[in-house]
Amino acid sequence: MKSGMKAxxxxxxxxxxxxxxxxxxxxxLPLSGRRIISRSLVNAANSFNKARIIxxxxxxxxxMARTTLEREVRGIKVEIVHGGASRHESEYNALTYIxxxxxxxxxxxxxxxxxxxxxATPALFREIADAAHRHGGAIPTIAVDPRExxxxxxxxxxRVQTPQGFLAPQLLLxxxxxxxxxxxxxxxxxxxxxxxxxxxxxxVNADVSNVKITYPQDLAIAEHVLAxxxxxx
Amino acid sequence: xxxxxxxAELNCVHCRxxxxxxxxxxxxxxVSTTCGVCNTRVExxxxxxWDNYIKDLPHRIATKPFRLWKRFWRTPKTLLWNLPKATFxxxxxxxxEYKNLKKQD
Numbered sequence: 001m002k003s004g005m006k007a008x009x010x011x012x013x014x015x016x017x018x019x020x021x022x023x024x025x026x027x028x029l030p031l032s033g034r035r036i037i038s039r040s041l042v043n044a045a046n047s048f049n050k051a052r053i054i055x056x057x058x059x060x061x062x063x064m065a066r067t068t069l070e071r072e073v074r075g076i077k078v079e080i081v082h083g084g085a086s087r088h089e090s091e092y093n094a095l096t097y098i099x100x101x102x103x104x105x106x107x108x109x110x111x112x113x114x115x116x117x118x119x120a121t122p123a124l125f126r127e128i129a130d131a132a133h134r135h136g137g138a139i140p141t142i143a144v145d146p147r148e149x150x151x152x153x154x155x156x157x158x159r160v161q162t163p164q165g166f167l168a169p170q171l172l173l174x175x176x177x178x179x180x181x182x183x184x185x186x187x188x189x190x191x192x193x194x195x196x197x198x199x200x201x202x203x204v205n206a207d208v209s210n211v212k213i214t215y216p217q218d219l220a221i222a223e224h225v226l227a228x229x230x231x232x233x
Numbered sequence: 234x235x236x237x238x239x240x241a242e243l244n245c246v247h248c249r250x251x252x253x254x255x256x257x258x259x260x261x262x263x264v265s266t267t268c269g270v271c272n273t274r275v276e277x278x279x280x281x282x283w284d285n286y287i288k289d290l291p292h293r294i295a296t297k298p299f300r301l302w303k304r305f306w307r308t309p310k311t312l313l314w315n316l317p318k319a320t321f322x323x324x325x326x327x328x329x330e331y332k333n334l335k336k337q338d
Contacts, residue, residue, distance in 0.1 A: 015242075024253060026241045033261040033293070070307065215244050216254060216266035216275040223263060227285055 005129050006108045008052040008101070008168065009044045010094040013037050013065075013115030014083025015058065026213050027115040028064055032226045036213060037065075038072035039118035044111070044163070045076040047125035052098060052107065055115075056083040056090045088184040088191065092175045102168040109133050110171050112188045113163040116213045119225055125163055127204050132165030136199035139164045139189050140206030161206045164188040170196050237329065240269075247271045259333040261293065262286055282334060 013027040027037040037055070045053055057065045059082045069078050081097045083090030091112055101107045109132050111125060124140060131138030141158035149157065164187065171188070174195040178185065185191035189201055209225045211218050243254045245268040253269040262285055265276045304312045 024241050026243055029239060029241050029256065030258065030261065032289070071304075074303065074307070213243075215246060216256075219256075219263050219266070220275075223285065227288060 005048060005133060006050070006106060007048055007129050007165075008054060008098050008107045008110045009048070009125070009163070010054045010056060010091065010110060010112045011037070011040055011044060011115050012056050012083070012087060012090055012094075012112065013040075013058075013061070014056045014087075014090040015116075025058065025061060028061070028068065029213075029219070031118055031213075031219065032223055034072050035068055036118045036222075037115045038068060040113060040115045040120070041069075041073050041076065041078060043118070043120055043122055044113055044125055045073075045078075047122040047129070052101065053078045054081055054094045054097065055079070056081050056094050058083060086184055087187070088178070091188060091191075092179060095172050095175050099172055102172050107168045109165055110168045111163040111165040114212060117162055117210055118213070119207075119222055120161070120163060120210045121207070124204075124207065124210065128163050128165040131202040131204050132167060135202040136170065136196075137164075137166040137189065137192055137201035138204050139201055140210065141203040142206050142208060158203060159206075160187065160189065161210050161212070162187075166192055166199070166201075170199060237333065245271060245273060247273045257333060259286060259330040261289055264333050264336075286330075286334060 013025065015025045015027070027035070027040075029036055031039060041053065041055065045051070053076060055065060055069075055078050057080060062080070065080055079097070081094050084093055095102075095110070098107060098110075102110070109129050111129055111132070113120065128138045128140060140161040140163070142161070144157045144159055146153070166188065171192065174191050177195045178191050183191070183194060185194065192199060192201065211221055211225075213219060213222065237258050239256045239258070240253055241256060242251045243266065244250065245252045245254070248268060248270050255267045255269060257264045259282070262282065264282065265274055267274045301312070
């Protein structure tokens with residue numbers, strides 16, 4: 001069932017990569033017949049009845065993005081925003097783009113998702129949005145087995161995935177403050193933690209199959225997961 | 234997505250950094266990736282690949298009419314212009330896919 005929450009989904013795909021007139025950014029690679037970014041966008045859009053979907057791309061990938069949306073993401077309104085030099089800057093550009101709707105209360109929750117994670121399910125998007133609405137922030141996590149680490153740590157260590165969700169007004173304010181201070185966070189949660197440490201970010205149990213395409217073997221894993229799911233999601 | 238060889242920036246386990254990789258596809262499935270710097274090649278197990286290819290084929294065939302219909306609505310003139318060539322070219326494309334898979338054996 002789709003969520004009726006007033007949400008905006010920002011999908012990041014602004015990584016550089018263009019050579020001889022064609023993009024080499026991995027998000028444009030095919031994965032079982034559809035581009036990685038198309039799968040990320042469709043899964044994000046399928047989570048909500050009415051949500052703003054913002055795709056953040058590198059300016060060089062503009063033509064590629066429009067062709068892909070036209071061919072593979074039909075029926076879903078996707079707005080394109082150009083990214084910056086870093087992930088943080090790209091997030092800021094997207095937040096600035098939707099700032100008027102956040103300030104007017106039309107957008108309550110913002111979810112930021114890495115375009116290179118094509119297997120995040122609509123259920124995960126909804127769970128993150130609901131938890132962010134209730135607690136102020138939510139991130140998908142997977143507990144790391146202490147035996148996997150080189151150092152002994154008292155506290156619990158988790159691997160963090162995306163989508164990461166936060167209440168929209170606070171998130172916008174955090175990024176505006178970061179722009180003034182010149183702070184660059186490694187991810188969305190890092191920026192929120194710096195400027196709104198009082199916000200309790202809820203750790204939502206994530207799925208190991210929500211892989212980020214980073215290494216060549218991740219593509220093979222993703223293909224297997226999709227085949228197991230019957231090419232749905 | 235008719236290209237069978239694509240290039241993309243991926244992390245190489247040996248170079249320990251993001252490098253340009255060459256990716257070879259058979260149909261919709263990835264056959265191999267090769268790092269452009271150190272030539273490290275990552276391949277699918279050939280049995281898995283054949284198995285997945287055979288499993289994927291009915292899905293491709295079943296969804297083809299729907300995909301053609303979508304393309305027809307989007308760009309009817311282009312589709313009608315390209316359809317005869319694409320239809321006659323299909324056996325050659327399938328043969329190329331078969332050869333790419335066979336190379337892995």
